[in-house]
Amino acid sequence: MKTFHGLAELEQAVGTHLGHSDWHTVTQRQIDMFAEATGDHQWIHVDPERAAQGPFGTTIAHGYLTLSLVPRLVWQVYSVEGMRMGVNYGADRLRFPAPLPAGSKVRAGVELLSVTPGAGGHQVTTRVTVERDGGTKPVCVVDAVSVLVP
Structure with a gap:
């Protein structure tokens, strides 16, 4: 981890x-729990038997489940000392270029795009690219915006 x-x-x-x-x-359990939390029980996510006959040959994670992993993964990449708190502010760009099959491993690469001072703290924008082990395209690319409060 990089510490600033x-x-x-x-x-x-x-x-x-x-x-x-x-x-x-x-995991499939994680996908099922996300489906329960959001009410999105589409078969492509939660029915392994039916999904085995579908376009991906298995269940796939919800795109927004993949997005929800971003904070967990980014916290492993960098931190900034001396902050009272950091909050998610939003996203400027979001894409899911490839599906994420259940059982896949993912990791996030983080590029720092900007740090902008503001009245309530510093707005930090990072481009987070979530890649799947063995995949040819990212499963999620987002310009994530957070606010760090000293």
Whole structure:
């Protein structure tokens, strides 16, 4: 993990790739729990028998489940010392270029796009690319926006 000693040091890293998270396995249980939490029980996610006959040959994770892993993965890549808190602010760009089959391993690569001072804290934008082990395309690419409060 890369640790920045304050916002000034973080600002100096704008335009650089900060690193990759550890690998995380997305299980069918995790997919099922996400379906329960969101009410999205589409067969492509929760019915392994039917999904085996579908276009991907297995169940796939919900796109928004993949997106919800971003904070967990990014926290493994970098931190900024001296912050009272950090909050998710939103996303400027989001795509799911490839499906994420159940049982796959994913990790996130993080590029620091900008650090902008504001009244309530510093707005930090990172391009997070979630890749699947053995995949040819990312499963999620998002410009994630957070606010760090010193």
